[in-house]
Amino acid sequence: MRADCIADSAGGLTFDITAPQGTRPVWSAALVLRPRGDGAAHEELRLPLGPNGSGRLRAVLPSTVALPEGHWNVYADLGDGRDPQRLLPGDNDLRSLVDRRPLAGIGRLGVRIPYTTRSGSLALRSWLRGPHAEAADIVVDAGGTTVTGRLYGAVLGPGACAEARLRGGATEGYETAPVVTVPLTGDGCEFTFTLPYVPLAERWEGGDARWDLWLRAAEGAEPVRIARLLDDVPEKKAVFVHPALPVGCPAGQLRIGPYYTLDNDLTIRVTDDGPDGRDRTGC
Structure with missing residues (x-):
C-alpha cells in the first residue's frame, strides 16, 4: 500500500x-x-x-x-x-x-x-x-563562519552569545571540553554571530575535531543547539554544503568549515589539509 x-x-x-x-x-x-x-x-x-x-x-x-x-x-x-x-x-x-x-x-x-x-x-x-535556534544564512570566508538565524521559544537578552563546544569531552590540557564563546547581535528573536577560525585552529590536537554550535539567549540561560529544521529536506548534510577553507596554525595548515550533521545540527569541522581531508564520517 x-x-x-x-x-x-x-x-x-x-x-x-x-x-x-x-x-x-x-x-x-x-x-x-x-x-x-x-x-x-x-x-x-x-x-x-x-x-x-x-x-x-x-x-x-x-x-x-x-x-x-x-x-x-x-x-x-x-x-x-x-x-x-x-x-x-x-x-x-x-x-x-x-x-x-x-x-x-x-x-x-x-x-x-x-x-x-x-x-x-x-x-x-x-x-x-523548545527553545530552538534555527540557522538561516551561512556565510563562510577565510576568517570564520557567520550565521544568521531566528530563535523560537525565547528572546535575546543581556549576555546572549553563541558557543562552539569541542565534541568528545576534555582533551589534553583541559579539565572540561573546550568552549569558544562569541557575542550575538540582533533584536528580539533574530540573531547573527561570527565564529572566527583562529581559536579553533589553536586548539587543534590532530585528527578530525568537531565543534558543535549552541546559543545562549541570555547570560545564565540554558544552551540551545543551533540547527536547520524548517524546510522539506530530512537530511541536509549532502544538500546544504559549505566550503572548508585553509587556515594556518603552529602545527601546519588546516581546513575548517561548517556542515550539518545527520540530525541537521550545525557543526564546525577542523581537520588537516592532507589529501585525505574529506569527511567520511556519519555524524
Whole structure:
C-alpha cells in the first residue's frame, strides 16, 4: 500500500492511503508510527484510519500531537487481525514546509518530514525542540563562519552569545571540553554571530575535531543547539554544503568549515589539509 503525504504550515501531516480492493472500513483501523530501535512496538503511536472516498483511507497527525524526536517507520493496521503492513511512499505535497516560519513565541517546535528509506519504505523524521535556534544564512570566508538565524521559544537578552563546544569531552590540557564563546547581535528573536577560525585552529590536537554550535539567549540561560529544521529536506548534510577553507596554525595548515550533521545540527569541522581531508564520517 502507498501513502500520499500532505504537510500543513503548522507542522501537521495528512496520510492518504490507497487501500487494497475490497477493503472495508473498520473502526479499529489505524495508521501506526513506530520508532526505530529495540522495543519500538511498545512505543508506537496509533492514529485513526478512516474512509476518504472510494478505495482511499485517511489518517491525520495533528501538529498538537507531540511526536518525540527520531526516525519513525509508518505502517497501516486495517483492523483485519493481521500484522500492520509497512507503507510505501506515494506523492508528497510538502510545499508548506518550505521556508516555514512559525510564531517566534512558540513554546515547543515540532517538525515532521516524510522520506523514503534505503529499502524503499515510508518513514518520518521528527524533531521536537523548545527553545530552538534555527540557522538561516551561512556565510563562510577565510576568517570564520557567520550565521544568521531566528530563535523560537525565547528572546535575546543581556549576555546572549553563541558557543562552539569541542565534541568528545576534555582533551589534553583541559579539565572540561573546550568552549569558544562569541557575542550575538540582533533584536528580539533574530540573531547573527561570527565564529572566527583562529581559536579553533589553536586548539587543534590532530585528527578530525568537531565543534558543535549552541546559543545562549541570555547570560545564565540554558544552551540551545543551533540547527536547520524548517524546510522539506530530512537530511541536509549532502544538500546544504559549505566550503572548508585553509587556515594556518603552529602545527601546519588546516581546513575548517561548517556542515550539518545527520540530525541537521550545525557543526564546525577542523581537520588537516592532507589529501585525505574529506569527511567520511556519519555524524
